[in-house]
Structures are given as C-alpha cells and as structure tokens.
Amino acid sequence: NAGVTQTPKFQVLKTGQSMTLQCAQDMNHEYMSWYRQDPGMGLRLIHYSVGAGITDQGEVPNGYNVSRSTTEDFPLRLLSAAPSQTSVYFCASRSGFGSYNEQFFGPGTRLTVL
Amino acid sequence: AQSVTQPDIHITVSEGASLELRCNYSYGATPYLFWYVQSPGQGLQLLLKYFSGDTLVQGIKGFEAEFKRSQSSFNLRKPSVHWSDAAEYFCAVGTLTGGGNKLTFGTGTQLKVEL
Numbered sequence: 001n002a003g004v005t006q007t008p009k010f011q012v013l014k015t016g017q018s019m020t021l022q023c024a025q026d027m028n029h030e031y032m033s034w035y036r037q038d039p040g041m042g043l044r045l046i047h048y049s050v051g052a053g054i055t056d057q058g059e060v061p062n063g064y065n066v067s068r069s070t071t072e073d074f075p076l077r078l079l080s081a082a083p084s085q086t087s088v089y090f091c092a093s094r095s096g097f098g099s100y101n102e103q104f105f106g107p108g109t110r111l112t113v114l
Numbered sequence: 115a116q117s118v119t120q121p122d123i124h125i126t127v128s129e130g131a132s133l134e135l136r137c138n139y140s141y142g143a144t145p146y147l148f149w150y151v152q153s154p155g156q157g158l159q160l161l162l163k164y165f166s167g168d169t170l171v172q173g174i175k176g177f178e179a180e181f182k183r184s185q186s187s188f189n190l191r192k193p194s195v196h197w198s199d200a201a202e203y204f205c206a207v208g209t210l211t212g213g214g215n216k217l218t219f220g221t222g223t224q225l226k227v228e229l
Contacts, residue, residue, distance in 0.1 A: 042118075042221040
C-alpha cells in the first residue's frame, strides 16, 4: 500500500511551458484534492474531486486544470506556466464522501518556474 | 467563509519544556478542526482531529488539543517536547461544502527545539 504518490518530486519550467503533475492513490478513496504551499500562506486548495468524472474549483484555481478519469489518478495540468506558480504542490485523498475521514497527503512536488 | 489564524510564525522551546501552539478559527457552524505536522521536505501528517464530543482530544506523538468554543480556539499542547518534534505545524478547519470536505489551513507555526 503506497498511499498517495506524486511525480515528479522536483521540476523546473520556463515561463509558458506546460506540464502535468501526477498524483495517484491506491486506497480507493473517492475524494482527492490539490493544494499549493507558499511561504507564510499555508496550504491553499486549487481543485478537488469527489469521484471519477467530478471536479470542482478550490480557492486558487486560475492557471490550473484537472480531470478525474479514474478513482486512482488525479493529474494537475499547468497550461502555460508563470513564475507565480512557483510553489510546492501537494495532492491529498480521503475516503468517505460527505464525512470527515482523515486526508492523506503525498510527499509533494517542488516546482520552479523561471 | 471560514478562516484560521496561527498567530505565532516561529516558536523556540528547549527540549523537555512544555509546548502550546495557538490556533483560532472563524466558522459559522460547528467546526471540524485538525492539526497537521510537516517535517522538512515531507508531506503533512495528521496529529489529531476534533469533530464533536470531548473537547480535549488526544493525538499521536504525545500531542493533545483542546477545543474552546467560547474562544474559537483549538490550541495544540505537549507536556515535554523532544528534539524530533522540530517541524512546522498547521491548524486547519474543515467544511462539508458540496458534499466533500475542504480544509482551510492556517499559515503555520515553525517549531525549533533547542537541545
């Protein structure tokens, strides 16, 4: 049981490039989400999904796209990277739609946009 | 909208001393409250959570937190700090908006432990 995995661990992009951050979980969790962590700002929710085929925006969705074609995977796409998207990105998952089970976090992806 | 305030950005304590990290929340309904810990270069690990019932909750690694509705607080405590407790600590409030829970995090408190 690997839990929540994220790839890559580190990434450097140039402004305007696109990329996809991968997130996978093997716990059959319905709920998955993406956060970004910036110094002095805690974690902020980007997008979340309550199940395959269902996604919604969080607090800071601009510049990011998501899709959820399977229960296991929840990729985050940056269409045209900007320096403001330099951050550490965390994926999380939990079970129990509508309840408050613990969210499990991945190890993070550190992204730098030059 | 809900919000979380962690007024202390940095705290330094001596090993063996007691610890209290402050957390204040703003939320119109009964809050679901969490404390997470993040070691350097790692993801977040849940320390403890409060949903209802006993206002003093016990967590992992010897941590506890007390929910005080009148003060809108959920402070984290540990009687005796170990050097391995040095990390960043996040308080969060959860909501059930849209059928799924969303976590709103505080800005974190960086704990340094002096030997």
